Amino acid sequence: MIGWLFLTAVAGVLGWLAVSYGLGRPPRHGLSWAAGATGALWAVTAVVLAIRFTRGMGVMTHMTDVNPWGIWVGFLQAGVALSGGGFVMAATVHIFHIKRFEPILRPVVLLAFLGYVFVALTLFIEVGRPYNLWHPLAMWQHHSIMFEVAWCVTLYLTVLAVEFSPAVLERLGYGRAVEALHRAAIPIVILGVILSTLHQSSMGTMFLIVPQKIHPLWSSTLLPVFFLVSSVAVGLCVTVVASFYAARIFGKTLDRWLLADLARAASMVLFLYAALRLVDVSARNAWGRFTDPGWLGGVFLLEVGGGALLPAFLLSRRAVRDRPRWTVAACLPVLAGVVLNRLTVSWLAMVPYTGPGYFPHWMEVSVSFALLTGVAVVFGVAVRTLPVYPAADSPSATILPVRG
Amino acid sequence: MVRVPARGQEMTFEVSRRSLLKGMVGAVAAAGLPHSTRAEGPVVKSDVFSVLVDIPRCIGCRACMRGCQRANDLDAPQDLMDMEHLESRLEPTHNLWTVVNREGVETRRHVKRQCMHCLEPACVSVCPVAALHQTEAGPVLYRESRCIGCRYCMVACPFDVPRFEWNNGLTPVIGKCQFCASQRLFKGLPPGCVEACPTGALKFGRRDEMLFEAKARVHARPDVYVPHVFGEEEVGGTSWLYISDVPFEKLGFKKNLPKRPLPSLTWDVVSWIPGIVAVLGSLFGLLAFNLSRKTHSPSAPKDEA
Numbered sequence: 001m002i003g004w005l006f007l008t009a010v011a012g013v014l015g016w017l018a019v020s021y022g023l024g025r026p027p028r029h030g031l032s033w034a035a036g037a038t039g040a041l042w043a044v045t046a047v048v049l050a051i052r053f054t055r056g057m058g059v060m061t062h063m064t065d066v067n068p069w070g071i072w073v074g075f076l077q078a079g080v081a082l083s084g085g086g087f088v089m090a091a092t093v094h095i096f097h098i099k100r101f102e103p104i105l106r107p108v109v110l111l112a113f114l115g116y117v118f119v120a121l122t123l124f125i126e127v128g129r130p131y132n133l134w135h136p137l138a139m140w141q142h143h144s145i146m147f148e149v150a151w152c153v154t155l156y157l158t159v160l161a162v163e164f165s166p167a168v169l170e171r172l173g174y175g176r177a178v179e180a181l182h183r184a185a186i187p188i189v190i191l192g193v194i195l196s197t198l199h200q201s202s203m204g205t206m207f208l209i210v211p212q213k214i215h216p217l218w219s220s221t222l223l224p225v226f227f228l229v230s231s232v233a234v235g236l237c238v239t240v241v242a243s244f245y246a247a248r249i250f251g252k253t254l255d256r257w258l259l260a261d262l263a264r265a266a267s268m269v270l271f272l273y274a275a276l277r278l279v280d281v282s283a284r285n286a287w288g289r290f291t292d293p294g295w296l297g298g299v300f301l302l303e304v305g306g307g308a309l310l311p312a313f314l315l316s317r318r319a320v321r322d323r324p325r326w327t328v329a330a331c332l333p334v335l336a337g338v339v340l341n342r343l344t345v346s347w348l349a350m351v352p353y354t355g356p357g358y359f360p361h362w363m364e365v366s367v368s369f370a371l372l373t374g375v376a377v378v379f380g381v382a383v384r385t386l387p388v389y390p391a392a393d394s395p396s397a398t399i400l401p402v403r404g
Numbered sequence: 405m406v407r408v409p410a411r412g413q414e415m416t417f418e419v420s421r422r423s424l425l426k427g428m429v430g431a432v433a434a435a436g437l438p439h440s441t442r443a444e445g446p447v448v449k450s451d452v453f454s455v456l457v458d459i460p461r462c463i464g465c466r467a468c469m470r471g472c473q474r475a476n477d478l479d480a481p482q483d484l485m486d487m488e489h490l491e492s493r494l495e496p497t498h499n500l501w502t503v504v505n506r507e508g509v510e511t512r513r514h515v516k517r518q519c520m521h522c523l524e525p526a527c528v529s530v531c532p533v534a535a536l537h538q539t540e541a542g543p544v545l546y547r548e549s550r551c552i553g554c555r556y557c558m559v560a561c562p563f564d565v566p567r568f569e570w571n572n573g574l575t576p577v578i579g580k581c582q583f584c585a586s587q588r589l590f591k592g593l594p595p596g597c598v599e600a601c602p603t604g605a606l607k608f609g610r611r612d613e614m615l616f617e618a619k620a621r622v623h624a625r626p627d628v629y630v631p632h633v634f635g636e637e638e639v640g641g642t643s644w645l646y647i648s649d650v651p652f653e654k655l656g657f658k659k660n661l662p663k664r665p666l667p668s669l670t671w672d673v674v675s676w677i678p679g680i681v682a683v684l685g686s687l688f689g690l691l692a693f694n695l696s697r698k699t700h701s702p703s704a705p706k707d708e709a
Contacts, residue, residue, distance in 0.1 A: 058570025128553020
């Protein structure tokens with residue numbers, strides 16, 4: 001109970017700061033508030049992790065033999081999806097050569113890299129024998145989708161590091177290395193996009209083996225397609241939200257027309273995604289199970305209606321796209337919807353099968369929360385110390401001053 | 405006859421030719437990875453080790469549970485493993501690989517549960533490191549040294565069999581019935597539970613013999629048995645077979661299990677991967693380099709921006 005109160009307090013402080021920065025009215029000493037809350041969270045989580053690696057997961061999670069995967073797997077899945085911006089934007093700039101998006105490519109690639117770091121760190125805590133995590137690279141079992149996932153995470157993390165490395169190399173003054181990387185950009189990006197396509201979809205493929213355990217609203221052979229399409233949509237929305245907040249918090253410039261273009265693309269992908277989901281449920285005649293149980297029907301409504309259809313409609317309106325703040329407000333439900341979707345497929349949709357035995361221990365949430373804030377802090381440090389964003393005087397289209 | 409390898413002899417794994425020939429992954433695997441397991445190619449279904457459980461013959465003495473503990477040197481607390489504790493329900497754990505419980509108060513039937521040793525096991529197909537693998541003789545075995553503890557086997561198992569050692573921080577294991585394969589079956593002995601059973605509720609043999617026996621018993625007493633052999637067709641067939649005088653779903657058996665082997669559900673997608681890589685690679689490659697030429701040539705219009 002005290003643990004949950006603590007987590008709520010930390011989330012409250014950080015959420016309040018996020019809202020006030022988003023509205024352009026940052027409170028005095030806002031960043032020290034954030035530092036205090038984050039520091040307390042990390043201190044508590046250090047103790048939690050000590051418990052995890054000495055006394056085992058049974059003590060600090062509510063996972064059991066009936067519910068062997070808890071909320072970590074859901075967050076891990078969400079982390080992969082929210083990193084989707086990396087491959088979407090890399091493909092846009094380097095494969096489709098829509099070069100006007102180049103100014104925001106670096107921050108998005110950094111975000112995707114940190115997202116995958118979040119995923120990898122979660123894995124190290126989530127699996128029982130983390131020191132064996134290299135085994136899939138040596139002990140092949142190519143029938144397993146988890147084997148493919150392990151390879152994709154490893155390779156794609158490497159590719160993202162290479163894609164981001166020019167920022168570091170520029171800072172260190174290795175101009176020739178940057179040039180060489182620039183020439184190799186296309187093959188590297190193609191490799192990254194292929195790996196992402198495989199990895200995003202295989203996150204859904206993982207659940208094809210248990211059709212009888214997942215509620216019919218979600219148990220579809222199209223899960224890999226849904227996971228891929230939704231990751232493209234949420235990748236675009238993450239790019240919008242992150243660009244906006246980076247501009248607000250770090251005083252970077254924001255190109256509102258790029259944001260509007262991203263939002264329009266997101267709207268189209270979201271319409272496609274929602275249509276696919278609805279057609280899929282109809283084709284499988286699963287609507288009859290909509291209210292069985294009723295709360296899962298509610299989850300479906302929230303996730304597909306609130307997280308995809310509604311934002312798709314909002315983002316299709318010019319009035320919304322013309323105002324960065326409204327655009328961000330319409331993109332946030334997409335993020336929430338995809339997180340909810342991943343949590344549902346890996347947890348909630350299996351509750352009718354497993355019984356309501358699992359609800360995360362606050363320590364589980366605390367670990368994920370600490371990793372998330374850690375990743376955010378690293379992003380902030382990188383933005384301040386590395387040439388992540390183009391210099392303010394660069395000729396990147398219409399610049400909108402965002403202060404005030 | 406069951407092909408029992410000599411003591412100490414390494415079990416060999418057949419790799420199904422069809423799966424190997426499928427594209428790149430298979431080619432690489434063939435190039436020098438001897439440890440590919442048979443995740444898809446089925447074992448010879450009639451030939452595997454098998455146990456027939458005759459539910460009406462079980463009196464719930466739980467001797468099989470104690471026999472299992474002895475045979476496998478397990479250290480689960482034994483105080484509830486006696487007949488007088490039948491009221492207390494036991495669940496399998498990482499060191500308690502089989503349990504007998506009274507299922508359904510009014511029926512007073514007792515059901516032994518353990519790994520079903522599927523002929524085409526989902527756990528083996530999902531394990532990324534082949535920590536779970538299937539021997540040619542049927543038993544599905546676990547190799548602790550390979551395991552990364554991802555618990556995908558537990559999620560994938562249609563019978564919810566594999567158990568995890570939740571109270572171990574660094575070296576947790578997956579626990580499940582090993583069919584006493586290495587210490588008994590491969591030496592020509594029956595599993596520990598079967599040997600301990602005093603009533604003949606458990607019978608050990610080749611699967612086609614056990615299936616024949618099951619059908620003969622059901623056929624001989626249609627007034628007693630329900631006309632179904634559980635495990636004959638469920639998820640493509642299991643090594644352990646059950647016959648009962650009470651409908652199976654009243655005894656906690658899973659219903660609505662597909663007859664189709666589960667590994668094929670994933671393999672349908674996984675086998676596409678080399679093709680997808682090839683198609684995406686060439687598509688993106690063509691696109692990227694063509695567009696790049698266009699955007700860089702002086703005559704072409706500037707970006708559509």
